[in-house]
Amino acid sequence: MSSEIARREFFPLAMAGVVSAGAAAAQDHPDNPKVVREPPRDTSVVHECDLCVIGGSCTGVFAAVAAARLGAKVAIVELNGFFGGVATASLVNxxxxLWDLRRENKIVGGLTExxxxxxxxxxxxxxxxxxxPGKGSNHFELNTEVLKFExxxxxxxxxxxxxxxxxxVCPVVEDGRMTAAIIEDKSGRRAIRARQFVDATGDADVIARMGLDVYKRQDLQPPTYTCILRDMDKxxxxxxxxNINRVIFDAxxxxxxxxxxxWTASVPGAxxxxxxxxxxxxxxDCSDADQLTQASLEGRRKVASICELLREHFLGGKGVPLAWLxxxxxxRETRHAHCLHTLTxxxxxxxxRFEDAIGNGTYPIDVHRADRAGITWGHLPEDVPFYxxxxxxxxxxxxxxVLVAGRNIDADEGAFGAVRVMVNCNQMGQAAGVAAWLALDSNVPVDSLDVKKLRATLRDQGALIV
Ligand SMILES: Cc1cc2nc3c(=O)[nH]c(=O)nc-3n(C[C@H](O)[C@H](O)[C@H](O)COP(=O)(O)OP(=O)(O)OC[C@H]3O[C@@H](n4cnc5c(N)ncnc54)[C@H](O)[C@@H]3O)c2cc1C
Known part of the structure; x- marks a missing residue:
């Protein structure tokens, strides 16, 4: 069917106000023609649990697994058809x-390891x-397709x-407590009831929609459209x-x-x-739906241009240098939750050193400029082997x-530039899962947790708590 025919068939139906079975008709708003008023509706509860994690990157999965291993009944909600977030959906590998900068002590363990x-x-x-090489590695390159399996x-x-x-899509909040997550999926609109929630959406979607305090920096770090290229050895x-890192910018x-x-990374097994x-x-701003759409188109246009460059100038005008998009x-960055502490x-x-430290890192401050090429780096001094x-x-x-974990953490621009990497987000995820379980177990709000117990439980789970 041509797209022209498809369009002609679709639009008359939509304009005639045809709605799917079971849906109630929306009405125009009495005062604002640009607004549609949805009717109130009953939403069926599909699942009840102790903890519901929203967002299924490694951060979210680690939160869910950490709590489940302590005995919690856990659900996890993920927009994609697979887990892993930026690592799998955006191929960042x-x-x-896991070691401090002196490579004397391992500082990251737990679910990451x-x-x-x-x-x-x-x-x-x-x-x-x-x-x-000393005792510890500099970094790990992952096959993130296999990471999906794991x-x-x-x-x-x-x-x-x-x-x-x-x-x-939205929270149900009663007396300041979130009591259910409203979700939309192939079956329609449903609700998951839980006693604790972790917002691992990266964009603080849960916190923002609860009406809690969030902020967005003026200069958000820019998104990047990655790809996996083939025949690069040839x-x-x-x-x-x-040098691919020079060629693609060469006028x-x-x-x-x-x-x-x-920057590039090899793909194990490929x-x-x-x-x-x-x-x-x-x-x-990728938390704005229209800007996210435009950014996706623009990013893909740039990748297409890179592929065309390689084909024309380095493959003799033959073949497809692209393996996967x-x-x-x-x-990289959208909203942050305003939390009890802004990391600086x-x-x-x-x-x-923090009394409530739940993770350690060495990745330097790495702030990508919002408006043009360039990165601001900040390295740990020699006498600081980790933060x-x-x-x-x-x-x-x-x-x-409700807790947050991952890139929606509360951190100033520089601190965020460092803690945003995955080994750090992973530790936040595991900590949020354990904390959610302890809040349930001890029946206290998340801001009154016994942090000594949190750190001890994380240690029991193999996390390196220093
Ligand atoms: C191009 C690029 C290169 C990078 N390079 C590196 C690197 O080399 N090493 C490194 O460690 N880090 C790197 N980073 C940073 C790192 O990848 C991210 O900061 C980190 O993965 C963020 O993890 P997260 O769990 O907070 O968010 P995300 O990975 O964005 O995960 C959020 C998850 O929540 C889901 N979600 C969001 N909203 C909803 C919703 N409303 N309902 C249901 N699900 C939802 C998403 O689908 C996603 O799976 C890079 C980032 C980018 C963009």
Missing amino acids: IWHS EVIDRLRRVDAVTERFRPA LDHLVVEADIRPFLHTMF IARENPGF QYEQAIREGHS QGHLMLAGARVFGV PAKIGV AEELLTGH QIPFSSLVPRAAKN
């Missing part, structure tokens, strides 16, 4: 070091060392109820000195994307393939039974 071990068993991870296994093994292809062999090629910053994170889209543009760059760079992430930066102000 580097996890940073467990997943790396699982991937290692099936040859789906490559450990990279600095030129003079995250499925973790969820199924822990008997967590998964809701894939499911969008969280191109490098046949073109001595070839001598008309298809060059000119401005940006790029010989000659390279993950390229190069097509930045500037000045967009991501399911989604990679979003100064705290990171001075190695401040810490406090639990209080995951506890939204005025929240009773």
Whole structure:
């Protein structure tokens, strides 16, 4: 069927006000013609549990698994048809070091290490060392397609109820407590009742829709449209000195994307393939639906241009240098929850030790410019081998039974530039899951948790709590 015919068939139905079976007709708003008034409706409860995690990246899955392993009945809601968030949907496949910068002590363990071990068993991870390897690796390159399998296994093994292809649309809030998550999926609109919630949407969708305090920086770090290129070994062999990170910005090629910053990673098990994170889209807010759509189109246009450049100038005008596109543009930053503590760059760079520390990291401050090429870096001084992430930066102000984890953490621009990487988000996820369980177990609001018990329980789960 041509798209013209499809359009002609679709529009008369829509304009005639045809609604799907079971739906009630909306009405025009009496005062505002730009607004449609939806009728009130009853929504059936599909599931009841102790903890409902919204967002199924590694952060969200780790929160769910941590709580389930303590005995909680857990559900997880994920928009995609698979878990993993930016790692799987946007093909971002580097996890940073588990060791401190001196490579004397391991500082990250828990579910992050467990997943790396699982991937290692099936040859789906490559450990990279600095030129003079010490005890700890510099970073890990993952096959994130295999990561999808492992995250499925973790969820199924822990008997967590998964809701894939499911969008969280709004919270039900009673006396300041969230009591249910309203979801939309193929079956329609449904509700999940829970006693605790973790917002691992990256965009603080839950916190924002609860009406709790959120903020967005003026200069949001830009999203990047990644891709996996093939035949890169052949191109490098046949073109001595070839450097993909230079070529794609080189103005001598008309298809060059000119401005940006790029980096690559190998893909374990896929010989000659390279993950390229190069097509930045500037000045967009990906928590705005229309801007997200435009950013996706623009990011894909840039990747298409890179592929055309490679085909024309390095493959003799033959073949397709593209192996995979991501399911989604990679979003670095949108909303943050205002929490009990705003983590600062100064705290990171001075190695401040927190009594409620739930995670440790070494990744430097790395702030991508919002409007053009360029990155602001900030490195830990020699006497600071790692920094810490406090639990209080995951506890939204005025929240009773909701926590955040992942890139929606409360952090200033510099601190966020560092803690946003996955080994850090993973630790936040595991901590949020344990904290949600403890809040239930001790029947206290999330801001009154016994942090000593939180840290001890995390330690029991293999997390490295220093
Ligand atoms: C291009 C790029 C390169 C990067 N490079 C690296 C790197 O090399 N190493 C590194 O460690 N980090 C890197 N990062 C940063 C890191 O990947 C992210 O900060 C991190 O993955 C964020 O994790 P998250 O769980 O907070 O959010 P996300 O990974 O964005 O996960 C949020 C999840 O929630 C789901 N979701 C959102 N809204 C809803 C909703 N309403 N209903 C249901 N589900 C919902 C999403 O589908 C998604 O699965 C990079 C990021 C980008 C964009």
